[in-house]
Amino acid sequence: MLPQEFETRMKQMLGAEYEAFIQSYDKEKQQALRLNPLKTTAAEFLKQAPFTLRKVPWAEEGYYYSSTDTPGKHPYHDAGVYYIQEPSAMAPAEYLEAMPGEKILDLCAAPGGKSTQIAGKMNGEGLLLCNEIHPARAKILSENIERMGIVNAIVTNETPEHLAEHFVEYFDKILVDAPCSGEGMFRKNEIACMEWSMENVQNCAMRQDKILDHAAGMLKAGGRLVYSTCTFAPEENEGSISRFLNRHSEFEILTVEKAEGMSEGNPDWALDAAEEIRHTIRLFPHKLDGEGHYLAILHKKEDGIGRAYAKGGMEREITKDLIKPYLAFAEENLNKQQEGVYIAFGDQIYLAPVQTPALKGLKVLRPGLHLGSNKKNRFEPSHALALALKPEDVRHVYDLASDSHEIRAYLNGQSFTAEGEKGWYLITTDGYSIGWGKLAGGMMKNHYPKGLRKNM
Template identity: 40%
Template sequence: MNLPEIFTMRMKEKLGKSYLDFIQTYNEDYHVSLSVNTLKISVDHFLEIFPYKLEPVPWTSDGFYYQPDNPVTKHPYYSAGLYYIQEPSAMSPVNALNPTPDDFCLDLCAAPGGKSMQISNLIGDRGLLVTNDINETRVKAILRNVEKFGLRNVLVLNESPDKIAKVIGNCFNSILVDAPCSGEGMFRKDPRAVKSWETYGPAECHNIQREIIDQLENLMSDDSKIVYSTCTFAETENEDQIAYLLNQTELFSQREIQLSGIAYDDENTKYMTHIWPHLQRGEGHFIGSLSGSTSHVKSREKYVDNEPPEIFKLFMDKHMKEPLVGHFVLEGERLILKPEYKVPTKGLRVVREGLLLGEIKKGRFTPSQALALYLKSENFTPILDLESQNFDTVKYLKGETIFVDVKTEGLHLVCTDGFPLGFAKLSSGTVKNMYPPSWRML
């Protein structure tokens, strides 16, 4: 690989004797891994039913390496949202953050959403997760993953950090800043990152990162965990940014990183550490951990439960063994089940707040794909359960009509091995496919 000379000279000076081991990794294959969605399936159960060989990623309990030639994105379990494809090193920041159930969490630079999905696993879809990206195109990937993972207690924003700080304010006790960076750690995985680095390098990224982290004191609460991470090696984007936060105010202090499988060389690396491709099975990553505290804390407010529209009540009476409860809102024709907690959003670009249940048009309710993937098969009737190895399952995911020996009629929740995939209508054994075109397997 043709690496920039400025980069190689800097890394040689930084790494010393280990530089040759580091540079040799660019002649090796990168590692691929997946993260299990423990909201839908336990890790033990997933390991029992997943057909491909897996090896654990050491710094997380639900991440696993797989072989590059295994077609994991073509397996129906992927469409069911049982796992997410994620680079192994990228799993480390959320585990360093270690949010807990009922936390108010903020993933400030979240696209495409893998780290937000990890956060949702750790908080159990409780409390509140605000996941944001300033890029209008990239935020669509977050929304897709939120729906596939089956999340309710989430607010998806397409906004700048300063606007979020101004409108929502000091209420987050778990904050992740996976900052936009020069991407040096991704050179091996994506050679295009080298070209991007030449025009969008450490100096330019440093300024953008500084604008983001300047908002942290306006976002954190009185006892906050904060992780700042990048996929680059440049000190100006990493250690210098942590030092800046610690030196500018007494509101921040160092917080020890607890990650297995990562060697800590000295006292300082307990609070700031790297994943190096020549030492660990992953791409380059930096993690800096802080505690933050402010007296300007906003109180938490819950949504008040209310009754859903009558047409949706009839839908639940017919199909659901346990009805959904919470705060229901009609936004035009779309019916939304709001998160448990609410925060101010006036003036913010809200992509989604809560779970999209479906649409009400001309007195009829049509359930959404998001609802299908939020449901558990045991709470819905009737279901059409297709074996994951059955070719009809792939045909369904491609949007094709299939034929089954089933006597029940009307709306069904289509599942694979008991895990929901989407909806369909049955008539005399013919399955009228309702799988959304934009979701279909190619």
Template identity: 50%
Template sequence: MKLPSEFIEKMERLLEDEASRFFSTYHEEKANGLRFNPLKIDRETFLTLVPFALSPVPFCPTGFYYDAHEQPGKHPYHAAGLYYIQEPSAMFVAEVLKPNPGEFVLDLCAAPGGKTTQLAAMMKNQGLIIANEIHPKRVKALSENIERFGITNALVTNETPEKLAKYFPGFFDKILVDAPCSGEGMFRKDEEAVQFWSQAHVEQCAIKQRHILDCAYEMLKEGGILVYSTCTFSPEENEQTIEAFLQTYDDLELLSIEKVHGIQPGRREWTNTNFEEMERTARLWPHSLKGEGHFVAKIKKTGPSPSWNGRYAKPNASKQMVREYRQFEQEVLQTEIEKPMYAFQHHLFALPDHCPNFDGLKVVRAGLHLGEAKKQRFEPNHALALSLKPQDVRYSLDLSSDSVECLKYLRGETIQTGEDRGWLLVTVDGYPLGWGKEVKGMVKNFYPKGLRIN
């Protein structure tokens, strides 16, 4: 790999004696990781079930390393949302924020959703997580990953940080700013990041990051916690960005992050004022642990915030639409969904508890997408299937992960069963994969077209 000469000079100057160890990592294989989904499976069952050789990521209880030759992204368990493929050092960030069930949480720069899915799993689908992504293309991937994980308490938005700051002053208990950055920690896994790198780009990123942090500050409650992270090494985007943020507001306290398993402190000598407290931040270096690299800072807002005086979202679904859904629920499910029912045209959603009014915001997903009202009938959405457990439905069709039938289902083909039970939940080794409709001995396939494999 050919690294930019300006980057090499800069890192040699910054790292001094450590530089050769740092640069030697570019001749090694990148670290591959996945995180199991505690909303669907526990650790022990997961380890017994999956056919990959895994070793634990020491700084993330749900994380594991896998070997480069494995292909977990192509396994049906991935389609069932049993795990998320994620670069290992990125897993540490959500562990630092650690939201509790019932809290109001914002992931401000959330795509593709690795950290959102991790935070939401910690919240056990209780409370509210707003996952925002400014780029329309990237927000689609974010929304799909939230769906696959069986997350029901997320509001996915496609907005600017400024617009959200106007809507949600002093609203959130916890905020994650996983900031857009120069991506120096991506070089081993993304050649494009190498081509894109320049010192000017680093400086542009730093300006953007400071602006995003200003917006996040407005939205944090008194006593609230903000975690800032990047996947880059440059001090301008890390220590110096946090230094500037702390200098701007006098009611912020930099909290200490535990340094174990090879995690290093931030560098005070890389700040502009030799700011001693910067050692409370954390750096994950590829030459100190198995991962591509991250910077993490944890900050508490100690001063008062404006109190949020917005309104909560009200159910707006027509009686007929709700009636059609309830009829489907009675015929197909063995569980009741008791949440505010919200309609976007013909599509019905079950909103998270205490969901704020989102009129005027670009909302991509509002809680759990239950399905669509069609002529005199209700057609369930894929998201509903992935949020259920097999015992939540009257009928299911279980396929073995290594069977031809499972492959056929993921390709969108029909499956012969010889029965006639109507809607059923198709599962893989007992874990929901999607819907099928059994009519006259054949299961019609409702696996979404965009997810089907060739």
């Protein structure tokens, strides 16, 4: 049952389209996955895809899958070959147009769908700061960054206000997927429907104003900011952008090409809205295969002044003595090493992206790629490192077929007999890295993390 106030407002907004809109709630929900370009290409994956796939029009790596498919239970999911994501939610990161080498902020990033999509576009080059204000959700974000094999991301658990104190006009691009009333998710999330109220819509709108103001101060002149929500509420969409433009004359809305089925924003739905609000984008479930979303692509005008500033300057690298065990491991087991800044948290060694800003004073969950840990002058590689590597990056590889009993036993934590040289092995499934094993005496000891093990 939809809230009565919500229905009344949608009737006023949509007019003759309302019947088609309300009938969309009886349609089957669309499910989709997004391939990870850090792991595979569409051409490679489609040759062996174990699912029935259909292209998502607005996402380069996005594909719908059928209701009979279960990609979340397939070993490819554990290997980070794809990310299961609502199809409309793939649009904002696509319009951000992330490029390798840029400094990018995903300000409200959990659970990580958009961050991992941005990282795929960056191809391991540049700096991606993924932030989430809620600690439990920040942990999930960090886990998804790890699963997708991302090497150039830092995960923080901060308020937008505190981040803005550390970074002044620092980022080339910023994504603000703002906390919202969630109206666009009513079809698939009963809790969002039950908790809805006009009061919450107003509260979300006020919160979005503050978040956008902090984001504006962190974006470089000439930079791009994409704002998105998963709600239909004009107060949080056209209204939020109209209020933002009234406060920030240095920003303008960019005109972009829309995918088939996308609609333009409506200035009549917001108070004192400029005509350029028509260049924002709405996704309605009765017009395309996806849930309700809104997005605006904003440009910060050039002013000729370069103010890029990060509090504390650059992150300093740890002493070489602390990374000797890792370097010995790398010399013995790896064919190549990533570039970056070595930093330590206790006995844990990380490789932060090149040009990482100082992290002191920030709540950091993941300061880059977790390489592993020092243990009494020996190094034990992390699961994150395994997922970030490809077979050609290591000396020893042991592949298990994705449809075999062996891969399921491995994911359940079982060791297995194997022949080969003694030492660390990158375990792969159909060529995709999925974890570590260590061979000795004809037995491959399982190093798949206990917290991730499952019965399959």
